[in-house]
Amino acid sequence: MLSDDLFAEAERQLNICNSCRYCAGYCPVWPALELRTQLTVTDVTHLSNLCHDCQDCFTACMYSPPHEFAVNPPQVFASVREETYGSYVWPAEPPAALRGRRGVLAAFLGSAVLVAVLALLMGESSVVDGSHTRSPYELIPHFTLAVIVLIPTIFTLLVMARAAWRYWRDIGGTLAGLTDLAAWTRTFGQAATLRHQTGGQEGCSYPDGEPAGARRRFHHMVAYGFLLTFVSTVSAFILETFLDSAPPYDVVSVPVLSGTIGGVLASVGCVGLLVLKRRADVLQSTESMRRADHALLWALLALMLSGLAVLVLRATPVFGPVLGLHLATVIVAFAIAPYTKFFHWVYRVLSIQYDNRESRRRASA
Amino acid sequence: MAEVHRRAPDRPERWDVVVIGGGNAALVSAMSAHDQGARVLVLERADRTFRGGNSRHTRNIRCVHRSADDYNTGAYPYDELWKDLCGVGTGPSDEDLAELTVTESESVPDWMSAHGALWQKPLAGTLHLGRTNRFFLGGGKALINGYYRELERRGIPVWYEAKVESLEFDGPRCNSLVVDVGGKRVTVTATAVVCASGGFEANLDWLREYWGDAVSNYHIRGPRFNDGLVLRQLLDNGAAVAGEQRGFHSVAVDARSPKFDGGIATRIDSIPFGVVLNKKGERFYDEGEDIWPKRYAIWGRNLAGQPDQIGYCVWDSKVQGLFLPPMYGVYKADSIAGVLDAMGLPTEPGRTTIERFNAGAPADAAGRFDPGGLDGVATAGVVPAKTNWAQRIDTPPYYGITVRPGITFTYMGVKVNAGGRVVLEDGSTMENVFAAGEIMSGNVLSSGYLAGFGMTIGTVWGRISGREAARHALR
Numbered sequence: 001m002l003s004d005d006l007f008a009e010a011e012r013q014l015n016i017c018n019s020c021r022y023c024a025g026y027c028p029v030w031p032a033l034e035l036r037t038q039l040t041v042t043d044v045t046h047l048s049n050l051c052h053d054c055q056d057c058f059t060a061c062m063y064s065p066p067h068e069f070a071v072n073p074p075q076v077f078a079s080v081r082e083e084t085y086g087s088y089v090w091p092a093e094p095p096a097a098l099r100g101r102r103g104v105l106a107a108f109l110g111s112a113v114l115v116a117v118l119a120l121l122m123g124e125s126s127v128v129d130g131s132h133t134r135s136p137y138e139l140i141p142h143f144t145l146a147v148i149v150l151i152p153t154i155f156t157l158l159v160m161a162r163a164a165w166r167y168w169r170d171i172g173g174t175l176a177g178l179t180d181l182a183a184w185t186r187t188f189g190q191a192a193t194l195r196h197q198t199g200g201q202e203g204c205s206y207p208d209g210e211p212a213g214a215r216r217r218f219h220h221m222v223a224y225g226f227l228l229t230f231v232s233t234v235s236a237f238i239l240e241t242f243l244d245s246a247p248p249y250d251v252v253s254v255p256v257l258s259g260t261i262g263g264v265l266a267s268v269g270c271v272g273l274l275v276l277k278r279r280a281d282v283l284q285s286t287e288s289m290r291r292a293d294h295a296l297l298w299a300l301l302a303l304m305l306s307g308l309a310v311l312v313l314r315a316t317p318v319f320g321p322v323l324g325l326h327l328a329t330v331i332v333a334f335a336i337a338p339y340t341k342f343f344h345w346v347y348r349v350l351s352i353q354y355d356n357r358e359s360r361r362r363a364s365a
Numbered sequence: 366m367a368e369v370h371r372r373a374p375d376r377p378e379r380w381d382v383v384v385i386g387g388g389n390a391a392l393v394s395a396m397s398a399h400d401q402g403a404r405v406l407v408l409e410r411a412d413r414t415f416r417g418g419n420s421r422h423t424r425n426i427r428c429v430h431r432s433a434d435d436y437n438t439g440a441y442p443y444d445e446l447w448k449d450l451c452g453v454g455t456g457p458s459d460e461d462l463a464e465l466t467v468t469e470s471e472s473v474p475d476w477m478s479a480h481g482a483l484w485q486k487p488l489a490g491t492l493h494l495g496r497t498n499r500f501f502l503g504g505g506k507a508l509i510n511g512y513y514r515e516l517e518r519r520g521i522p523v524w525y526e527a528k529v530e531s532l533e534f535d536g537p538r539c540n541s542l543v544v545d546v547g548g549k550r551v552t553v554t555a556t557a558v559v560c561a562s563g564g565f566e567a568n569l570d571w572l573r574e575y576w577g578d579a580v581s582n583y584h585i586r587g588p589r590f591n592d593g594l595v596l597r598q599l600l601d602n603g604a605a606v607a608g609e610q611r612g613f614h615s616v617a618v619d620a621r622s623p624k625f626d627g628g629i630a631t632r633i634d635s636i637p638f639g640v641v642l643n644k645k646g647e648r649f650y651d652e653g654e655d656i657w658p659k660r661y662a663i664w665g666r667n668l669a670g671q672p673d674q675i676g677y678c679v680w681d682s683k684v685q686g687l688f689l690p691p692m693y694g695v696y697k698a699d700s701i702a703g704v705l706d707a708m709g710l711p712t713e714p715g716r717t718t719i720e721r722f723n724a725g726a727p728a729d730a731a732g733r734f735d736p737g738g739l740d741g742v743a744t745a746g747v748v749p750a751k752t753n754w755a756q757r758i759d760t761p762p763y764y765g766i767t768v769r770p771g772i773t774f775t776y777m778g779v780k781v782n783a784g785g786r787v788v789l790e791d792g793s794t795m796e797n798v799f800a801a802g803e804i805m806s807g808n809v810l811s812s813g814y815l816a817g818f819g820m821t822i823g824t825v826w827g828r829i830s831g832r833e834a835a836r837h838a839l840r
């Protein structure tokens with residue numbers, strides 16, 4: 001939940017913005033703010049997810065700190081997102097075993113052991129003893145593998161669906177709003193291109209107050225890279241289950257190509273974002289948000305690198321252990337996903353959708 | 366990131382053109398001189414964070430344009446801008462220079478775009494000025510940031526925290542400047558100098574010479590750096606005065622705003638929707654005289670003339686929400702006496718004044734009230750009358766806010782000729798000293814003000830003075 005103090009601070013700053021409105025041309029936050037002169041917690045939450053942290057308003061603001069008005073919208077919005085994200089997730093806390101850095105490590109070791117035990121019990125000795133082939137299903141039979149990966153995946157999807165619905169209701173969304181295809185077309189276009197992260201024509205002022213498109217490009221690499229690796233996994237599953245085509249797949253095949261390209265893209269993107277973060281001005285974000293960003297980026301990086309290792313090393317004797325580590329990473333990553341920043345895109349996409357409907361109403365009014 | 370330009374030079378060097386100031390007029394002068402091929406140095410008194418003078422608080426500029434475009438909703442021909450200019454204050458002070466300003470304004474937007482400016486499309490909140498004025502994307506500080514980036518790209522050095530303390534003259538020629546650079550005194554030599562250091566609105570002692578102790582209750586809307594030190598130097602060295610000496614532009618600001626640098630956000634727009642009382646609990650001016658964009662700039666003066674330079678604006682729940690919410694919030698109570706008390710005004714005679722006002726307001730006001738234009742809903746038998754939007758203040762909760770004069774800028778500056786050269790009292794000119802922006806805006810308007818024209822004057826004259834200074838230096 002949004003604390004009273006943070007709401008009061010957001011309200012203080014946004015009241016100044018509402019008496020100023022110089023930033024009206026930068027992003028959808030500003031026209032939406034003009035419609036909300038008596039701010040509520042819901043308004044502030046919605047606006048905070050519309051803000052894509054491009055920093056243009058901060059750079060343009062004559063009241064940004066150290067001015068005594070200390071107006072810093074990207075920071076106050078980041079704090080609001082951070083405080084509210086958790087409140088839509090149920091169960092609100094990760095299972096006790098997974099909490100904190102130590103919990104993640106323990107979960108990872110546990111999953112690794114689980115995979116190893118399953119491999120020893122069910123796997124073909126060729127993989128385990130290194131005389132190998134290149135199919136994962138020789139490590140763990142297809143069905144078992146599907147089950148142990150699907151359980152955390154389905155868990156995450158359910159938690160996500162519930163969070164999405166609660167968020168949507170909270171910002172005043174209706175069922176009609178969710179089925180508004182015309183608005184969804186715009187929404188997905190804007191989300192897919194990260195339109196709002198470009199701010200005004202200036203381009204993103206992040207990380208050092210001068211326009212630069214670097215962060216947007218890296219974010220694209222992570223998002224699309226991740227999607228590609230997802231395509232890789234799903235296509236492999238489909239090939240095996242429905243088309244009777246068993247791995248190992250050729251280099252020129254959907255799973256290998258999409259996995260390789262996606263893995264490389266996302267890894268480069270993660271590293272790029274981590275480097276930008278080191279350079280960025282701490283003034284505009286919050287310390288714990290930076291930590292949450294780092295956690296997600298490192299988790300993704302681990303996922304991508306272990307996945308790539310599987311692809312590259314599939315013809316070598318270490319294939320079995322590497323695959324085991326990757327599987328353990330996948331299991332843990334999905335299990336903790338609801339508690340990392342991984343869900344941020346859900347809230348953002350919903351707020352964009354809400355805003356698209358609102359601005360259409362405004363335009364026709 | 367810009368190099369830190371605070372370093373004082375270790376070896377004396379002669380610059381072609383030195384520009385004093387770091388706001389709009391200064392940066393335009395610097396780029397204009399550089400366009401001519403001059404070696405330029407910019408001296409800005411503020412630090413990097415607070416650079417940009419009053420210009421960092423602006424949002425739009427008014428220029429002649431023959432047709433609508435992406436950023437203006439319609440044409441604004443020469444004749445119309447000229448007419449508007451003649452309609453404010455006492456009209457143009459030097460007709461030739463004012464005409465030159467209007468003529469030159471037409472090429473300003475393209476020039477600005479070519480030098481780093483970005484624009485905002487007309488939006489709901491800016492529509493009433495969308496035809497005549499162009500809005501800077503992100504406002505004046507964003508514009509200034511773009512200009513500083515352009516300076517950096519061109520390699521024009523800027524020294525921050527560089528306060529020009531005096532201009533050293535040899536007859537009509539300025540040979541050097543004494544500059545305090547981050548605490549170290551440095552002599553800067555230049556072949557030509559452009560003074561673009563703004564007005565003297567932040568110099569309370571200077572204002573006190575004209576306005577006495579009332580100044581203690583004035584708020585200065587821009588930075589504290591515009592103290593007119595360079596203007597004083599020019600006047601002391603024989604420059605002729607342009608513009609009304611005691612004149613300043615001012616508006617009503619929230620009495621709780623800071624002494625300096627409150628900018629646009631402290632401005633109060635509630636006045637036409639209610640009544641304004643002075644410290645004695647009396648009304649003193651027609652709150653509904655004209656539409657607000659035409660009248661907001663009268664209220665600084667109105668308040669400055671009242672006891673203790675304070676006003677108490679009161680309205681009721683019928684009109685609450687029709688204007689921008691003040692940044693510090695409003696006082697609110699269930700009775701008129703309650704809201705006066707909350708603002709620190711004795712209940713009487715304020716309550717009686719409002720009762721009398723209510724008695725004079727037309728009974729059918731609610732049906733005719735129209736905040737979108739002059740509705741002619743006027744009081745009868747009340748002095749002073751309220752001639753528009755005179756609804757009774759009778760529906761709780763009641764709201765109020767305290768207001769004070771907020772000084773935007775001063776009018777008095779130095780006289781220049783058509784080439785931007787500073788003119789001396791005997792009618793001759795300084796040899797190598799030019800001026801641009803607020804410091805010479807009195808040549809165009811000696812009193813009164815047209816929204817967006819301050820930036821026009823700064824850009825037109827920055828271009829002229831920068832160019833002429835460079836030509837002088839490179840001749």
Ligand SMILES: Cc1cc2nc3c(=O)[nH]c(=O)nc-3n(C[C@H](O)[C@H](O)[C@H](O)COP(=O)(O)OP(=O)(O)OC[C@H]3O[C@@H](n4cnc5c(N)ncnc54)[C@H](O)[C@@H]3O)c2cc1C
Nearest residue numbers: 386387388390418419420424425529563802803817819820
């Ligand atoms: C809140 C507010 C809103 C406004 N909005 C608009 C608007 O929308 N449109 C419009 O046209 N006008 C607007 N104005 C008026 C406008 O700001 C001025 O007309 C314009 O900025 C003047 O530009 P300038 O470059 O001459 O002076 P400034 O921008 O004030 O620049 C003066 C510069 O000189 C520097 N300086 C001063 N003394 C020294 C010294 N001794 N040594 C070195 N440097 C020195 C200062 O630090 C500053 O950088 C507004 C003003 C305010 C206060």
Ligand code: SF4
Nearest residue numbers: 017020021022023061
């Ligand atoms: S961020 Fe600053 S410049 Fe932008 S609207 Fe808010 S107060 Fe105005």
Ligand code: SF4
Nearest residue numbers: 027051052054055057
């Ligand atoms: S998206 Fe950019 S301009 Fe919009 S609120 Fe966020 S930081 Fe400011």
